[in-house]
Each structure stands twice: as C-alpha cells, then as structure tokens.
Amino acid sequence: MKIITIDGNNLILEDVVKVARENYKVELSEEARERVLKSRKIVDSIVENNKVVYGITTGFGKFSDVTISQDDCKTLQRNLILSHACGYGNNLSKEIVRAIMLLRANALSKGYSGIRLxxxxxxxxxxxxxxxxxxxxxxxxxxxxxxAPLSHMVLPMIGEGEAEFEGRVLNGKEAMNEAGIQIIELTAKEGLALINGTQVMTAVGALALYDSINLLKISDIAAALTMEALRGIEDAFYSEIHRIRPHAGQINTAENILSLTEGSSFITKQGELRVQDAYTLRCIPQVHGASKDAVNYVKEKHSIEMNSATDNPIIISEDIVISGGNFHGQPMALAFDFLGIAVAELANISERRLERLINYQLNDLPAFLVKKGGLNSGFMITQYAAAALVSENKILAHPASVDSIPSSANQEDHVSMGTIAARKSLDIVKNVKRVLATEIMAACQAIDFRDNLNLGKGTMEAYKVVRQNIDFIEEDKVMYKELDKCTELINNGSILEAVERKVNLKY
Structure with missing residues (x-):
C-alpha cells in the first residue's frame, strides 16, 4: 500500500503530488499523535479553568473581546464554520482539494493547534x-x-455542505455516511484550528510549483529543438562565458542545451553560417536560467510553509498561548507572484522562438512551415493562439501581493491576497504548457524540412516521442487536436521521461 506518513516537519513537494494526483494514503506518525494529545490537554485545561484566551473562550476577529462561556464553546466552533463558509465560484479540482486536506493535516500534526486527535x-x-x-x-x-475555503473543507465533517464521493456530489452528511465516516461535533478551539491557516494557497501553489519545475526542463527541450531547426550557434552556450557570470540557473541551462544537442549535425559554430543568433536563441541560458533561480527560491519558501504551524492562537504550553500572525500569507503571496512572473517568461521567449520558426523572413524554411503555402496556412495561426496566451499571462502576472483590503471592522487591516497569487500562477502554468507544446510541434515540423542531418542525443528522443504521436503536417487539418496531443505529451511526462533517459537535465 502506498502511504505517506506525516509528522508536521518532513513533508516534501513530491509527497503532496503523490497524495493529490496518485491517491496515496496518509497516516500520522506516533510522535505527531503524542504532540496532538499533549496540545489538546492544554486547551481542555483552559476551558475548565475559564481562562480568557482568543479563539478558545472568546469570539473571533473584532469579536475577540466577547467572552464565551464553557457551555457555548461547541456552538461557537460550529457557528464559526457555518458563517465563514461563504466562498464563491467554481469548485477547486479534486487534486487541489486533496492537497489542501493533506497540508492542513500536516500543519495540525505539529501539535500547536489544540485539536482533538x-x-x-x-x-x-x-x-x-x-x-x-x-x-x-x-x-x-x-x-x-x-x-472561507477551509470552512468549506470542514462542512462535511460536521454533516453540512457538499462533497464528492465515488464520482458523485452528495450533501456532506450523505457523503460521510456512504464512506463509513463518523460525523464529528467540534469542541473548543477546533473550528479555528481547522480553518485558520494558509493551506489553500499552499496547496494550489504546490501543484503550480511542481508543474513549473517540469516546465523549466521542457522549456530547455523546446529551445534545443528550435536551436536545431534554425541551425543555431552553440558557442553562446560554452561554459567559459557562463562561469564568469555564475548564476546557477544560467549555468545549468547552458549545460542542458549542450547536452541535449550533443552529437547534432544541425547545430552550427560561430561564423559557419552566421556570426550570431537573435536573442531568443543566444540568450536562452540567461532567460531560462533566471526563471530557474526564481522557481528554486519559491520551492525553498514553499517547503518551509508546508511544514509550519500557520494558525492562531499558537499553543506552546498551558501558560504560553500566543495570539500572533502566522496565518498571514505574505511569504507565500510574494513567492507565488514571483512564480507566475518567472514561468510567464518561459512562454514569452518561447512564443518569440515560434515566430522565428514560422516566419520565412527570419529563416530559410517554407513560410508557416507548410509545403503548399496559400492553399494551406500551416502553422500561421498557432502563433496567434500562442501570442494570445502570452498576452493573457502578462495580465495574470500582475502581482496580487501588492493589494490589501481591510476586513473585520479594520481589526484585520492588512491581508496578503496570497490565494489569488497562487491561483494566478496555476493559470499561467497551464498557458505556458500550451505555448511550449506549440513550439515543440513547430520545431519538429521545421526539422522535417531539412535533409541529411542528425539530431542531438536528447532532442532526438523528444522528436521521436512527438512523431510517434503526431504526424508531419502535410496539409491543413484540425490544428487544435494536434496541439492537444502535444500538450498531453507534456502533461503525462512522455517527452520529459524519454529525454531524461538520455540526458540528466538540471534546473
């Protein structure tokens, strides 16, 4: 059985993906169980001794000065969930919901939240x-x-709301009953413990981040294919030029391109066909590399957040229960804005390489990569569609973290908008996949117009996967279906897995 053990301290990004997308099961470590039990004893003591502690024996937000009696503690926690479940819009995907549940459970297992085991x-x-x-x-x-979104997560636990079970959307109570899970009654601190955290933004961001890491590698594969299709100059990727500007991402990208094109007879040297390439070829290490460095920064911050206690108040001991601000999503808001910007640039430069592939004024290939131009439009409008996605990404890349609207009667007077930042980054990632798929498909089409040349050891593997699934475009056909096929080769990992059997790609 595939199981991930959580203890609040050691969850990694790959674990989140396994639970979210591959339905791995989850269990608590024994150490986590002990910490949760210890924390709960402190909450019970606070209630029994009628101590005034925020969120346990008081109201919430601006109502923090309203003391709640011991008899009303259960009502307080239930009302919290009911009143706060006021989200709007399409439901989050199943894989995001699973990631949310995992991350909230992991945070609670640290033993600082006072929830019952x-x-x-x-x-x-x-x-x-x-x-x-x-x-x-x-x-x-x-x-x-x-x-709000975490309150919706809790609703089925108390027999309310809706949940998807075995492919059907049921009311919360019915879903729990059919799964054989007992509905619970929340007691002191529990409602707040379940919803006061950054797990929605962190979950959405986790999947965006994981896919971004793969796209960093796919972008190098796409660029290498285009380099070969356009007979690019390899000198700009030599280590001598990059070690004197030693950004890690830049160095890794240059190494990737050389490794992917190793043994290629398409690739040229400086002065062989021309003295230098356009920036979108020559500056691939600098542009892709900067995105790699940015994504690695986000990964570092995300790893910290996944294993943090992000609720309020934090229960340290019976005498130390601190009302702080670990719930504030600013560290993730900035990181996910950065992620969106970094990944958007991969599509920005990819679309310009696509233009160089299809524009006969910029290469020695047939116009729009089709034999009978005029009668056929070939790849003409694929660039339009890619340009539209790139332009949309520029709008989506506007940072959410620079905005704030005061809430709760100005008690909560600065907020992060981190969940919006995460959602935007995921939308950008989806758009980037399509742009890179378009470049890959166009590059393979261009390659087929050249005779008696050999691809590199990495690019050949990518080319073979594409051609096993997508034919050369001899005459116009329904193009979106072909682009869908190439996009799926990115989504399902076929291209990346084939290439990485030959080349160790760095990010």
Missing part, C-alpha cells in the same frame, strides 16, 4: 476514503488564513 483522524480518514469536500475557488484574502 479524533478530529484530525477524521480529516485524514476522509482523505484516505476519498471524500472530497466541494470548495469554491474564490473568497480568501490570504490572511487570518484561508478562512
């Missing part, structure tokens, strides 16, 4: 039995955590 185990049981709450994508400010 049985409540945490209910959340994990839902994940393992694939009861997926319906969570609207919009409604989070990204400070005081992802309150």
């Amino acid at each position: 049985e409540t945490l185990e209910t959340l994990i049981e839902m994940l393992n039995k694939r009861v997926h709450p319906c969570i609207p994508e919009k409604g989070s400010l990204g400070a005081s955590g992802d309150l």
